[in-house]
Amino acid sequence: xxxxxxxxxxxxxxxxxxxxxxxxxxxxxxxxxxxxxxxxxxxxxxxxxxxxxxxxxxxxxxxxxxxxxxxxxxxxxxxxxxxxxxxxxxxxxxxxxxxxxxxxxxxxxxxxxxxxxxxxxxxxxxxxxxxxxxxxxxxxxxxxxxxxxxxxxxxxxxxxxxxxxxxxxxxxxxxxxxxxxxxxxxxxxxxxxxxxxxxxxxxxxxxxxxxxxxxxxxxxxxxxxxxxxxxxxxxxxxxxxxxxxxxxxxxxxxxxxxxxxxxxxxxxxxxxxxxxxxxxxxxxxxxxxxxxxxxxxxxxxxxxxxxxxxxxxxxxxxxxxxxxxxxxxxxxxxxxxxxxxxxxxxxxxxxxxxxxxxxxxxxx
Amino acid sequence: xxxxxxxxxxxxxxxxxxxxxxxxxxxxxxxxxxxxxxxxxxxxxxxxxxxxxxxxxxxxxxxxxxxxxxxxxxxxxxxxxxxxxxxxxxxxxxxxxxxxxxxxxxxxxxxxxxxxxxxxxxxxxxxxxxxxxxxxxxxxxxxxxxxxxxxxxxxxxxxxxxxxxxxxxxxxxxxxxxxxxxxxxxxxxxxxxxxxxxxxxxxxxxxxxxxxxxxxxxxxxxxxxxxxxxxxxxxxxxxxxxxxxxxxxxxxxxxxxxxxxxxxxxxxxxxxxxxxxxxxxxxxxxxxxxxxxxxxxxxxxxxxxxxxxxxxxxxxxxxxxxxxxxxxxxxxxxxxxxxxxxxxxxxxxxxxxxxxxxxxxxxx
Numbered sequence: 001x002x003x004x005x006x007x008x009x010x011x012x013x014x015x016x017x018x019x020x021x022x023x024x025x026x027x028x029x030x031x032x033x034x035x036x037x038x039x040x041x042x043x044x045x046x047x048x049x050x051x052x053x054x055x056x057x058x059x060x061x062x063x064x065x066x067x068x069x070x071x072x073x074x075x076x077x078x079x080x081x082x083x084x085x086x087x088x089x090x091x092x093x094x095x096x097x098x099x100x101x102x103x104x105x106x107x108x109x110x111x112x113x114x115x116x117x118x119x120x121x122x123x124x125x126x127x128x129x130x131x132x133x134x135x136x137x138x139x140x141x142x143x144x145x146x147x148x149x150x151x152x153x154x155x156x157x158x159x160x161x162x163x164x165x166x167x168x169x170x171x172x173x174x175x176x177x178x179x180x181x182x183x184x185x186x187x188x189x190x191x192x193x194x195x196x197x198x199x200x201x202x203x204x205x206x207x208x209x210x211x212x213x214x215x216x217x218x219x220x221x222x223x224x225x226x227x228x229x230x231x232x233x234x235x236x237x238x239x240x241x242x243x244x245x246x247x248x249x250x251x252x253x254x255x256x257x258x259x260x261x262x263x264x265x266x267x268x269x270x271x272x273x274x275x276x277x278x279x280x281x282x283x284x285x286x287x288x289x290x291x292x293x294x295x296x297x298x299x300x301x302x303x304x305x306x307x308x309x310x311x312x313x314x315x316x317x318x319x320x321x322x323x324x325x326x327x328x329x330x331x332x333x334x335x336x337x338x339x340x341x342x343x344x345x346x347x348x349x350x351x352x353x354x355x356x357x358x359x360x361x362x363x364x
Numbered sequence: 365x366x367x368x369x370x371x372x373x374x375x376x377x378x379x380x381x382x383x384x385x386x387x388x389x390x391x392x393x394x395x396x397x398x399x400x401x402x403x404x405x406x407x408x409x410x411x412x413x414x415x416x417x418x419x420x421x422x423x424x425x426x427x428x429x430x431x432x433x434x435x436x437x438x439x440x441x442x443x444x445x446x447x448x449x450x451x452x453x454x455x456x457x458x459x460x461x462x463x464x465x466x467x468x469x470x471x472x473x474x475x476x477x478x479x480x481x482x483x484x485x486x487x488x489x490x491x492x493x494x495x496x497x498x499x500x501x502x503x504x505x506x507x508x509x510x511x512x513x514x515x516x517x518x519x520x521x522x523x524x525x526x527x528x529x530x531x532x533x534x535x536x537x538x539x540x541x542x543x544x545x546x547x548x549x550x551x552x553x554x555x556x557x558x559x560x561x562x563x564x565x566x567x568x569x570x571x572x573x574x575x576x577x578x579x580x581x582x583x584x585x586x587x588x589x590x591x592x593x594x595x596x597x598x599x600x601x602x603x604x605x606x607x608x609x610x611x612x613x614x615x616x617x618x619x620x621x622x623x624x625x626x627x628x629x630x631x632x633x634x635x636x637x638x639x640x641x642x643x644x645x646x647x648x649x650x651x652x653x654x655x656x657x658x659x660x661x662x663x664x665x666x667x668x669x670x671x672x673x674x675x676x677x678x679x680x681x682x683x684x685x686x687x688x689x690x691x692x693x694x695x696x697x698x699x700x701x702x703x704x705x706x707x708x709x710x711x712x713x714x715x716x717x718x719x720x721x722x723x724x725x726x727x728x
Binding site for chain 2: 161
């Protein structure tokens with residue numbers, strides 16, 4: 001395929017536009033669209049929120065008559081099916097667009113090549129694959145769910161530099177800085193669901209919601225004012241310890257409490273079957289993207305079962321001591337090559353703290 | 365004081381020159397010198413190794429007749445005493461230099477203003493304090509010893525991301541990457557002494573020496589080929605467990621074994637009095653700069669006693685588990701504000717590993 005520098009620039013712009021929707025489009029993908037006549041941009045838009053118009057609709061409305069014989073750059077294959085809005089492929093055809101460049105095909109089984117086929121049948125020149133890796137990156141949760149039926153899982157951990165999360169007596173607030181906690185708010189705001197345990201909810205009296213006033217300034221500017229989308233809060237409460245007086249229940253947003261009878265062997269891992277729970281959240285609650293904030297035991301279960309796609313770790317510049325509580329309740333390694341190996345994808349400072357984003361070397 | 369942009373540039377150059385000596389001048393300070401006529405550099409040099417000529421001697425030799433009525437930029441007050449070389453203040457006077465700018469006064473009691481006074485008495489214009497903070501930074505070990513009688517201590521630690529240094533069964537090689545170990549070689553090469561314990565020497569059969577072929581390329585270019593300066597190796601061997609077949613003794617360089625009768629209460633911390641040991645290494649062995657590579661117990665002693673000036677931590681992107689061995693054997697914290705607080709001075713990636721340089725918030 002042959003794309004010009006201008007083509008690259010326009011698709012990069014469309015991807016930047018798409019990302020603006022990252023707090024509000026869930027469970028839909030982020031999509032951006034740019035329409036050009038020659039080397040002039042005549043229309044652009046992005047999908048702002050689920051249920052609202054798609055990116056192409058915004059861009060075509062802006063272009064108006066100038067869409068005729070124009071080129072459209074779209075970060076994802078235009079849809080071909082009637083959902084909450086009419087198919088975008090039809091809209092592009094009716095507007096008289098001459099050429100459509102898609103960054104990637106939509107793996108959604110109800111689209112998956114049909115949008116491209118519709119455009120081609122109408123005589124439109126279609127090219128696919130420009131900046132595909134970037135387009136993949138902005139929709140990892142949506143794409144994973146479409147391809148595997150499982151949600152994309154981020155696990156958040158916070159510890160001291162010596163890998164501790166609480167003192168021996170349980171004291172822990174606050175290990176990381178207010179800036180790190182604001183960063184966490186930004187992740188929560190992008191998730192479809194926040195998953196935690198009754199222990200965390202009770203110990204910290206945590207509300208696990210998105211608080212607009214705690215979001216970092218650069219996040220807030222992308223957030224439609226007064227329209228906070230609260231992710232579904234999924235609380236594992238095996239022993240039914242949650243009580244209605246907790247702060248969790250005094251905040252708006254949906255809550256799903258997952259409780260089960262304790263097994264006879266008293267085990268925790270098996271009490272809640274995590275892979276099944278994740279699959280159910282995807283299929284029954286339409287959740288692409290899960291943000292896990294939990295203690296050392298649940299973190300270990302997620303990691304040992306290969307359920308984590310990305311690890312977000314905040315390390316506070318503190319030493320809490322060897323009798324303090326460990327980050328991950330994982331035991332029994334006897335050889336160094338059994339250690340769980342990570343790739344550091346990002347390493348930054350957030351205020352006084354260290355932040356790293358990592359993936360697993362043998363990621364499943 | 366009024367310094368021109370040109371003055372700043374020349375002193376910055378002198379500081380860069382001084383740093384070239386960082387592997388070889390110990391226990392002397394790093395010193396650089398630039399001599400200018402108008403805006404032309406006519407001489408420059410740096411102190412290369414203890415016993416060799418001082419920076420000013422190199423620069424004056426290069427300038428020759430052009431030193432007359434020139435300006436000399438020196439990173440440290442010129443010496444005024446006869447040591448292994450004649451006083452540099454005398455050299456500058458005899459060469460006919462008109463103006464001398466020093467980044468800082470030399471705290472060495474046998475200089476400490478005398479060099480400046482000698483120059484002034486000879487009618488030379490002297491200014492002190494240009495880029496003083498930078499000049500301080502390149503000679504932290506020398507300056508600390510001159511001011512306090514104690515050496516400057518760097519503590520190296522290496523752990524997994526969850527703060528572990530060995531599996532429960534003791535397996536530990538290798539946690540960090542070959543690149544991180546090459547970085548450690550660069551630190552060893554700058555130190556006056558490497559301090560460790562017989563446990564580390566025996567467990568790892570460690571030679572704790574500087575190996576030219578393992579130094580990073582950017583370090584090796586500054587190292588005079590074939591002239592590796594081996595720091596004094598100080599091994600704490602309380603129970604006299606070292607045996608002559610260890611690799612330590614098969615490598616060149618001096619070794620100081622510190623052993624004592626075990627105390628009746630069997631304690632480790634008190635068996636070797638660290639502050640006294642450090643003071644002795646400074647006063648009796650002329651050591652400015654100590655690089656500590658040790659296990660969790662000695663690391664905890666150094667930290668608890670406030671003896672560490674800078675912490676160098678390598679974190680490998682691995683999870684070793686909660687039953688693995690902790691980075692620092694420190695116990696008994698009950699409140700979060702008792703946690704040892706650090707400032708992160710540098711955060712980088714060294715190959716796959718994370719490296720951080722930190723100081724203590726309540727550094728003594």
